[in-house]
Amino acid sequence: MFGRKGDTKESLYKKIRKIFDANGIEYKADDANFIIVTPQMGDDLPITVFITVSEGTVEFRCKLAFDATEDNFQVILNEINRLNNETAMGAFVIDPENGWVMYRYSYIYIDVKPNADIIMSLLKMAVDTVDQHDGALKQLMPVNKDDRYTMMFV
Numbered sequence: 001m002f003g004r005k006g007d008t009k010e011s012l013y014k015k016i017r018k019i020f021d022a023n024g025i026e027y028k029a030d031d032a033n034f035i036i037v038t039p040q041m042g043d044d045l046p047i048t049v050f051i052t053v054s055e056g057t058v059e060f061r062c063k064l065a066f067d068a069t070e071d072n073f074q075v076i077l078n079e080i081n082r083l084n085n086e087t088a089m090g091a092f093v094i095d096p097e098n099g100w101v102m103y104r105y106s107y108i109y110i111d112v113k114p115n116a117d118i119i120m121s122l123l124k125m126a127v128d129t130v131d132q133h134d135g136a137l138k139q140l141m142p143v144n145k146d147d148r149y150t151m152m153f154v
């Protein structure tokens with residue numbers, strides 16, 4: 001049980017890139033920081049997905065197409081708390097440094113080697129969760145239409 005050989009940060013990062021290449025998923029990669037960014041489209045709004053691979057975990061952070069400001073921060077925070085009570089996995093958050101409204105989900109891969117089905121399922125689950133709940137937030141703040149590729153490392 002313990003001590004099985006799972007993926008390393010490096011091997012999982014490379015694996016995710018290969019899976020995306022094989023499935024025709026558009027992305028940009030920051031090899032130095034093990035970050036992959038892929039633009040996805042929900043039913044009506046773009047969702048930028050940041051995938052960060054660390055030793056033992058891979059985090060999916062989905063940036064929604066709007067930002068919290070000082071004017072709407074508390075209203076957005078209240079709605080995020082309500083959404084988090086309805087969300088079985090992961091959580092909606094506001095990044096305090098830039099006001100980004102995001103959905104975060106971390107997957108632990110200690111002692112395992114996630115395959116393509118797992119990676120694609122995690123990506124789909126994250127995007128579907130955002131798509132299911134972003135309408136409630138969309139009513140509370142303006143949509144940022146210029147959000148196809150929000151890159152922290154451009």
